[in-house]
Amino acid sequence: MTVTIQLPHNNDYNIYINKLDDILLDTKVVIVTNPTVSKLHLDYLKENITSKQLSICTVPDGEQYKNMESIDLILSHCFEHRLDRKSVLLALGGGVIGDMTGFAASLYQRGIDFIQVPTTLLSQVDASVGGKTGVNNKYGKNLIGSFWQPNAVYIDPMFLSTLPKREFSAGVAEIVKMAATFNKDFFEWIEKNDLRNSNNIETAILKSVETKAWVVSQDERERGLRAALNYGHTFGHVIENETNYNTYLHGEAVGIGMVMANELSVELGLMSTDEAKRIKNVLESYDIPTTYKIQDVEEFYDHFFFDKKSLDNKIKFILAKNIGDCKITNEIDKQTVISVLKGFSI
Numbered sequence: 001m002t003v004t005i006q007l008p009h010n011n012d013y014n015i016y017i018n019k020l021d022d023i024l025l026d027t028k029v030v031i032v033t034n035p036t037v038s039k040l041h042l043d044y045l046k047e048n049i050t051s052k053q054l055s056i057c058t059v060p061d062g063e064q065y066k067n068m069e070s071i072d073l074i075l076s077h078c079f080e081h082r083l084d085r086k087s088v089l090l091a092l093g094g095g096v097i098g099d100m101t102g103f104a105a106s107l108y109q110r111g112i113d114f115i116q117v118p119t120t121l122l123s124q125v126d127a128s129v130g131g132k133t134g135v136n137n138k139y140g141k142n143l144i145g146s147f148w149q150p151n152a153v154y155i156d157p158m159f160l161s162t163l164p165k166r167e168f169s170a171g172v173a174e175i176v177k178m179a180a181t182f183n184k185d186f187f188e189w190i191e192k193n194d195l196r197n198s199n200n201i202e203t204a205i206l207k208s209v210e211t212k213a214w215v216v217s218q219d220e221r222e223r224g225l226r227a228a229l230n231y232g233h234t235f236g237h238v239i240e241n242e243t244n245y246n247t248y249l250h251g252e253a254v255g256i257g258m259v260m261a262n263e264l265s266v267e268l269g270l271m272s273t274d275e276a277k278r279i280k281n282v283l284e285s286y287d288i289p290t291t292y293k294i295q296d297v298e299e300f301y302d303h304f305f306f307d308k309k310s311l312d313n314k315i316k317f318i319l320a321k322n323i324g325d326c327k328i329t330n331e332i333d334k335q336t337v338i339s340v341l342k343g344f345s346i
């Protein structure tokens with residue numbers, strides 16, 4: 001199955017959802033990966049790639065290494081292996097590897113090609129598509145980066161066979177996000193089908209990638225619609241921050257964030273309590289956490305202002321409208337938000 005992402009600057013590309021087939025490149029290639037993924041899947045990738053010169057750059061595993069030091073490591077590897085402007089970086093790993101490889105590719109000699117081979121569910125359905133690249137720093141997550149589209153994305157569901165259950169569920173949260181905000185039929189399909197089944201997960205990957213590709217085609221630089229992909233993230237980022245990024249996986253925090261956002265939707269009459277419950281039920285059926293005890297409601301609210309989407313002292317909320325539609329708004333008064341947050345502080 002192939003999805004094409006259409007972009008305005010002649011940089012369309014294909015996303016292949018299949019067993020990995022020959023990746024034929026007549027250039028120097030660097031595979032960027034980490035020790036965990038390398039041990040499990042590097043040989044398989046190497047069997048399926050042809051290039052002029054192949055080298056492997058391994059960076060440490062973990063969100064805490066998504067930083068400029070790792071970018072420096074990747075760039076040094078490129079210089080040491082004398083990559084030229086036609087060379088290609090290939091990301092083999094989850095969202096952390098994908099985001100960093102893309103960022104390094106955007107910097108090396110003012111930008112070279114890169115390819116995504118995502119190996120987590122979250123990166124297959126979301127992070128590998130759309131060209132957002134970057135790293136974290138002490139001020140926050142993904143605050144340094146660039147828009148740099150890959151030349152192709154190769155999604156092989158086989159990689160998921162080695163993924164820990166918790167990581168799989170974190171990816172399901174992002175699938176639910178796409179369905180709840182953009183596609184009611186897809187959400188209803190998810191309610192009826194177990195995504196742990198291999199045929200079903202392939203269908204869900206395809207649907208999610210089609211949704212993301214459509215959104216990015218409309219709004220590559222997140223001037224409007226693309227912000228809807230941050231449903232659950234405004235609350236989720238605060239939760240990740242309050243818990244020092246070491247309690248919840250990103251997808252899990254997004255899961256709780258969607259439940260919080262839905263309470264706000266219910267309060268504003270955008271969603272019924274029954275619809276909010278249905279979204280919560282799906283998340284809970286994959287053991288995605290849906291509760292969080294807010295210690296200090298005012299402090300939680302203040303944290304929203306660190307969000308990249310906050311502008312002119314106004315918080316941008318992404319809300320699901322019923323199931324399958326969404327609303328982006330920065331016009332919600334503080335009291336309404338605080339009263340919803342209080343529901344999570346008891």
Ligand SMILES: NC(=O)c1ccc[n+]([C@@H]2O[C@H](COP(=O)([O-])OP(=O)(O)OC[C@H]3O[C@@H](n4cnc5c(N)ncnc54)[C@H](O)[C@@H]3O)[C@@H](O)[C@H]2O)c1
Binds near residue numbers: 095126127160
């Ligand atoms: N660019 C975007 O549009 C976008 C979108 C969403 C998330 N992100 C970013 O993605 C990152 C999260 O990505 P993630 O959830 O993939 O985390 P991750 O990259 O840290 O991977 C999670 C863990 O799974 C391991 N792993 C990867 N593939 C595996 C496999 N097949 N089998 C066993 N273990 C495997 C990794 O080594 C890691 O330990 C965050 O940094 C987030 O900011 C980016």
